Amino acid sequence: MTGAMIRLDRVSKHYPGQQAPAVAELSLDIAAGEIVVLLGPSGCGKTTTLRLINRLIEPTSGRVLLDGEDVTRADPDQLRRRIGYVIQQVGLFPHLTVADNIGLIPRTLGWDKRRVRERVDTLLDLVGLEPATFRRRYPKELSGGQQQRVGVARALAADPPVMLMDEPFGAIDPITRERLQDEFLDLQAKIRKTIVLVTHDVTEAVKLGDRIALFGEQARIAQYDTPAAILAAPADDFVASFIGSGAAIRGLRLLPVGSLPLDPVEVLTGDHDAGAVGADSADGPERALLVGADGTPRRWLRPAGRPGLAVVGADQSRYDALDAMLRARDDTALVVDAAGAPLGTVSWSAIARESPGEPS
Incomplete structure (x- = not known):
């Protein structure tokens, strides 16, 4: 054998x-x-x-x-x-x-x-x-x-x-x-x-x-x-x-989503609104996230007007990330660790760019 x-x-x-x-x-x-x-x-x-x-x-x-x-x-x-x-x-x-x-x-x-x-x-x-x-x-x-x-x-x-x-x-x-x-x-x-x-x-x-x-x-x-x-x-x-x-x-x-390079995200707690963190500002990360006292993601503060929050674990697949984006009607997903803490973001275009294509 x-x-x-x-x-x-x-x-x-x-x-x-x-x-x-x-x-x-x-x-x-x-x-x-x-x-x-x-x-x-x-x-x-x-x-x-x-x-x-x-x-x-x-x-x-x-x-x-x-x-x-x-x-x-x-x-x-x-x-x-x-x-x-x-x-x-x-x-x-x-x-x-x-x-x-x-x-x-x-x-x-x-x-x-x-x-x-x-x-x-x-x-x-x-x-x-x-x-x-x-x-x-x-x-x-x-x-x-x-x-x-x-x-x-x-x-x-x-x-x-x-x-x-x-x-x-x-x-x-x-x-x-x-x-x-x-x-x-x-x-x-x-x-x-x-x-x-x-x-x-x-x-x-x-x-x-x-x-x-x-x-x-x-x-x-x-x-x-x-x-x-x-x-x-x-x-x-x-x-x-x-x-x-x-x-x-x-x-x-x-393919795990955590194997992709992640974009940084600004994490804020307490009472904030989009204006207070500089909505759509060129300063700092493109995304700003509001989290609760327990560190749980709540909503995007920047950019303003995002309809939903797509959240995916780092050990989940890139397919899961795309699915979460579609459900949230956003082109970006927040990637979190096993405890739910934010690690960064991944975009629809990054998944398309970094993933294998259809075999020829």
Whole structure:
């Protein structure tokens, strides 16, 4: 092995009665602690590949290695306890409470009741659900986003090193989906699992993946690289066509706004108005900001007449900065640190000037 947690070595899956294989000679290495997204059109073999990893289906030929072990020689039940599995429709058992759904695998492993209960509560906290509120609820009493959180908690119950996720956010409304994606990335920063995630959504793949494997027909890899590399340099016409227009805009999600040079801002507290600080004056920074006693940004004092205040964290993306500007109807965003203290400003033109363009 060369540091790969998962290795697919010339894996094929050929179903009886079908002329072409669903997966043909697929070789793929997935490093420990990475999120690898399987991306591609419907029917290209993404979900089949996922199921080959945990032996929900058996390969016709080739090998699937998990941390160096050939999974085709492993006990299927033991194997699946080492692999968490999250699907689009969650698959919670409706007659079991949230606690019983999450504790299902630990109980089958012989954990005692106290250990199971502690693990359930730890995981509910981890996925942002208050244990005292949710442990006794049934799936029908949860929203779609809450059910998805429980599904993730259940997949993590036995602390598996690998998680497989099949369109995990596909059945959720766009606002909830984006929030769950953000929470998922925060969670991964804490747990550092090896995750293989299936999606057909390019934006989701770019946001979530450390690397993207873009499949053509029969799970043939058209390109396997970082999101930034795929957006900047598509390997061929198929990749460019699948990524589509707007690659430069998508690429802004990968670039932190704090990496840009920031313009200075004058920070004032107390009772001020635009006239008192020299509205539109040539003296000092172009922008003057009023902050509250706690240092929280309130409004622009200079230039006068700005309709809103766009605020973005230094660790947020340049895409987020542009979005904040549009919402505030301004061409400049205030950049703040983790505590909310002003660091400076960034302009629309600076983002356009300093960011990569559309690949040629």
